[in-house]
Amino acid sequence: MRTWRVGTFSMGGSLLFLGLFLFFSRFLGFSMVQVMSAWWPILLIVLGVEILLYLFLSRQEKPMLKYDFLSIFFVGLMGTTGIAFAVISSTGLMDKVEELIAREELSFELPAYSYQMDDSIKRVVVRTVGYDMTIEATEEKEVSMFGTYRVQTAKKDKLLKTAEDLISANKRGDTLYLNVKTLPNEVGPFDLQGNVAATLLVPSDVKLEVIGNGNELTLKPRTLANDWNIESASSVMVDVAKNSDLKVAAVGVEDVRGKDGEWKVSEDTASSEGIENSSVLKNAVYQAGEGKHRINIVNAYNVSLNSN
Structure with missing residues (x-):
């Protein structure tokens, strides 16, 4: 006659219920995290039912419980795993992991922006945040901006x-201040910052000041009038562009690029004096026409010229 040891039925029942949960989750749309964090209380129910059945069916006057310790160990291991999933899920960390796994890279158009200028605005100051x-x-x-942005997200909604x-935009006196913001992003170890590629149109007759943040800028002055x-x-x-009337002055840059003879380059020896292993900075000037209007570039790594 076989001996019934408590734990054997519990392990079999637990595996059965876990298999059913995983099977039906494919049709009901449950994730693995939801299954693992929700099914573990069944372990306690199955184990409790087995103990009650053993006591009820035992013919001994004073029945003594006999355990299958290997089965109990596996049941406990599965239960601990389920509890761990439930605890981690309650902190929100598991949702972050699921979101990270489900992420894909998507591109969206920037919402159209425009600011109507008036004659009182003589200067525009743009502060960027690292986007090209x-x-x-x-x-x-008018000042307007358009373009695209790219993010890694598990959601299809636009940020x-x-x-x-x-x-x-803030107008103070004769100056319009434009501050570019970073894309919305939750702070956390799994969050990745998106990227923006924008085009900013500025009236040619106002003075422009751009404060970069180590980003790449492409300037298209066309018929510049300031x-x-x-x-x-x-x-x-x-x-x-052809028939331009401007002067481009790059001050304290490490590298200038363009066709031979376009730049008049001089080394800025004073700026690198006394600094070991520092690269010699350069001052460079390019002039088209009479050079009536200037583009001054300061504190940049390299400046490239594309003359059509």
Whole structure:
């Protein structure tokens, strides 16, 4: 006659219920985390039922429980795993892991932005946050921005609902201040920052100042009618159209690129004096026409010229 040891039935029943949970989860849309964090209380129910059945069916006057310790060990291991999933899920960390696994890279259009200019605005100051940007002069009497942004997300919804989610404008006196914001992003170890590729159109007759943040800028001055000042960009590309009348001055840069003879380059020896192993900075000037209007570039790593 076989001896009934408590734990054998519990392990078999636990595996049966776990298999059923996993099977039906494929049709009901449950995730592995939901299954593992929800099914473990059944272990206690099955084990309790087995003990009660053993006591009820035992013919001994004073029945003594006999355990199958190997089965109890596996049941306990499965239960501990389920409890761990439930605890981690309650902290929200498991949701983060699921979201990270389900992420894909998506691209969206930036919400259209425009600011109508008036004659009282003589200067525009743009502060960027590290995204690549193209800045182009326009004959229109408005500042506008458009482009795309790319993010890794598990959601299909757009991060930016309105243009104000990415850029803010403040007028003070004769100056319009534009501050570009970072994309919305939750702080956490699994969160990845997105990227923006934007084009900013600025009226050609107002003075422009751009404060970079180690980002790449492409300048398209076209028929420039005022001065531009660019500061703290890592790389600046200047597109110069035919019959342009401007001067491009790069001050304290490490590298200038363009066709032979376009730049007049001089080394800035004073800026690197006394610094070991430092690269010699350069000052460079390019002039088209009489050079009536200037593009001043300061504190950039390299400046490239593309003359058409």
